[in-house]
Amino acid sequence: MEYRVLKDNELFLLTDKKGDIPLNHKYGLGLYKKDTRFLSEMKITINGEEPILLKSEPGETYESSMLLTNPHIEKDGEVELWRESIEIKRHRFIYSDVLYDRVTLRNYNPKKVKFTVELSLDVDFSDMFIVRGFQNGTTGKKLGVSQTANDLVFSYVGADDIKRNTRVAWDEQENANVNDQTIQVPIELDHGEVKELTLYIIPTLAGEKIEVHDWSLAYKGLKENYKTWNESVTNISTEYKPLQNLVDRGIQDLQALSTDVGHGPFFVAGLPWFGVPFGRDSLIAALQMLPFQPDIVRGTLRTMAHYQGTKKDSWRDEEPGKIMHEVRYGELANTNQVPFTPYYGSIDSTPLFLILVTEYVHWYKDMQLFEELEKTIEAALDWIDLYGDRDGDGFVEYHQESSKGIANQGWKDSADSVVHRNGDFGESPIALAEVQGYVYQAKAGLAQIYEANGQEEKAKTLWKQAESLKKKFESAFWMEDKEFYAIALDKNKERVGTLTSNPGHVLFSGMLMEERAQKVMDMLVSPAMFSGYGIRTMGEGEAAYNPISYHDGSVWPHDNSMILLGMGLLKGDEQANKVISGMIEASQSFENHRLPELFCGYSREEGKPVPYPVACSPQAWAAGTPLTFVRTMLGLYPNIENNQLAIHPKLLPEMSELSLENLPLGDGYLSLKVKRDSSGHQVDIHKNTTGFLIQKAEHVSVNV
Structure with a gap:
């Protein structure tokens, strides 16, 4: 309807x-x-x-x-x-x-x-x-x-x-x-x-x-509220109207989805059914917005810190240090008939919280907020080691304890989303591929912050843990016959070998071996995984593949955005632009040219994108997805260790320029314009009050 x-x-x-x-x-x-x-x-x-x-x-x-x-x-x-x-x-x-x-x-x-x-x-x-x-x-x-x-x-x-x-x-x-x-x-x-x-x-x-x-x-x-919001967000402009319209629509939708429950503004997950604080959704949407509007990031972190778990409560799947999954305020929740005040059944919210902290500090060098949240950060790290790793094997696993909770506790949280190649469901405790990447990225990022802050012992401990996880992950998750990573390990530590989009999230972590990361990017844009409009959640031809399912063959814009952040970091320009072009084309088929929560995974050769019947729209992390297109095409990645910002632009063939006005960075602002012609890309920087040095790609000329 x-x-x-x-x-x-x-x-x-x-x-x-x-x-x-x-x-x-x-x-x-x-x-x-x-x-x-x-x-x-x-x-x-x-x-x-x-x-x-x-x-x-x-x-x-x-x-x-x-x-x-x-x-x-x-x-x-x-x-x-x-x-x-x-x-x-x-x-x-x-x-x-x-x-x-x-x-x-x-x-x-x-x-x-x-x-x-x-x-x-x-x-x-x-x-x-x-x-x-x-x-x-x-x-x-x-x-x-x-x-x-x-x-x-x-x-x-x-x-x-x-x-x-x-x-x-x-x-x-x-x-x-x-x-x-x-x-x-x-x-x-x-x-x-x-x-x-x-x-x-x-x-x-x-x-x-x-x-x-x-x-x-x-x-x-x-x-006036919307005018203030628009003025607070980096001005993004391009002559390529389909992208411009998509960016503008996303920014307006994100303002509508912003809410403040007393700890600063953040994005609720989406409408109509998820207009509430939502751990992973709010955190990922804030990550998408991070380079363009820092207030939302601060409000998101403070809101999540407020709701951090303090005790062991199986009814709510709560544990000390755990970041919540979802808060509800109705009478069923208030009378404890459902465990949502809040509910904590999310395996990824806690490491995603830590990633958002590290990315925020790397981008803005705001140690004051880091110190404000330090006890929350330490409790979250303790949760990963003491509760997240349920059996001490070095991987973070989930297992539902609440009788009215959620069985699958990653972002693909439908009951049939973790499935072996023979069609059997994976049984918990389950260690998801992307969650291991999130944990690695969180610990490595925090180690960099601690090093820069002179806290050497904390940094060494986190580096050691991160390196250990990296080695174990390569050994346990890599499938040599598929040249790809498993979506998960099940309760018997057997690989759940179905080809899915989940390992694509690990690209952003920096954890993967270079050669294998390239194979992952190639697989994600292969005919099995790429519909022509976006990367599918599951590969065509897999036993459980279903293009009209929720998580087993559909296309989720935010899933693609998390993959794109990794492709941009690893300079997978060709693969990234293929995905971006497909998603921009898909958006033209939806009402108001808005990317929905998800759409069906039918191939482009079969016609226009097919809407998923009950997709939320607007959805925060779908609205934020076009912002990752911009960041990925520009190759914007700050490095806290050497105080540099990498710029590695690769615009779509349909585009000739892309501009950012008043991009907040460090304690200042950056304004730039990228132009593309037959000779390559040129970056004109006409404002830099950030304190960051601009690190250009070798094939790019920079005018300051």
Whole structure:
């Protein structure tokens, strides 16, 4: 189903293309806050008849508009309203936890018309887990509906004893009636006359006070927020419009997905189902944004540090030092019916947290934040060694302990995602290939920071551990007959040998032997793995390959982005540009030219990309993927040891220039333009206040 979605901070709206939330629909439409549905019906009719949709623009994630008109309406042989007489415009946005919804009516009939606009409303206060059909459980009760001359208040007390309200207010209308939760507004319009009806929908929990602004002031405030956001992000420009549009769309979507739960801004995972703090998703999206906007990185690190595990709790798969997987705020979580307050069933969140710390310090040289987080960092390292390595073999493994937890705890977390070549599922404890790479990258990166900070003993210990892991990984995961790495080791330490994208993440770690890294890059762009639009999660021809599966043959933009970061680091220009070109082409087939969470893995020869039916869009790490295209094409990789920034540009054949204005680096900014012509690439640096030396590739000329 195509839907329209809006979000600002913790409030988001999901409607059909008309802008309605029909009663008893099956798609989870509604207005949500804190994992509770605060509006389960919102439908407009004219004289009891549904309007006809003319146009529905996906627009921005912060506002939406729909254009509708009336059907032909007769009663007892008398025409009440001639067809297409009334133009109906719906315009809505969310600002400061209030949904502003305006209906503008214009009469195109040559005569005066009279009709009634009805706005039907209901609230079920359902928990997100129940809406999605994942859980049932003990819930609270509705307290009824109260009304005044120009508002309705729906009330509910949850099983968690938290009172939840939805207040629906409207501009005063002298003749407005409320009948069975339907606002009825009689309208009279002369030819060409226009009238506006405005609703203000305010969800609240536990008596919180929320200020409702004048429509125009709220809209101005929203626009100013986006202007401030755009000014805080590095300006990226290219004459290649498909890439420019994709970058611009991603940056806007990321602003919509930014949230602050008290520790600074970070990105929630995605809409509609994952508008919450999410360990790996939030961390990877912050990593994608890292070179272009540091505030998000700081907020992400502080948020994850706040939720770091402190005890052994099998119900939540929690252990001391572990970085959480996901936080939920609904009544099922609050009453411990689901283990998500937070839930810790993620094997990769902890090393990804450490990677984000190291990449941030390498890029910005911010030792103050490093020192602020040092206890969190040490606890995370202890978790890797004491709990992550469950059997002391040097690899980090996962195993589900919670009865309502997640079985597969890597990023491919569906039940069928780790499968042997004969079709048998891998049994836990499972050591994933990419997780070993994350651990190596985290320890090696931290060792560099400790060395630069004069903490030699800590650095030596981490280097020793990293080198040991590197040797063990090559021995245990490399499949000589396939010239590729296994996705995992199962509980018997047998290789799970299916060809997958997972080993591609290890490229970014710097852990792989050079010759084998080249073979990995070649395999990832081979016909088995590369669909023409992106790298598949599983190779075509494998026993479990399924192009319409969630994790066994689909294409995930963020998966490709993690691989691209490694290809860029290793100067795999040809392979990287092949992937980037494919994904840019794929984006042209999706609504608003937006990369979704995932799409099906059918080959390009079979036609345009096939959408995955329930993919989230916008999704943070999909929105951040175009930013990795830019970083990879420019070859931007800082080195903390020699205070240099590598620039190794390789633009797509379709491009001739790419510019960055005010790229934050160190304690300053860098601005540059890369131009490509028949003689190669030229880099013009017209601002460098960073303190970093620019290290150019041999075939590139640099003008400073």
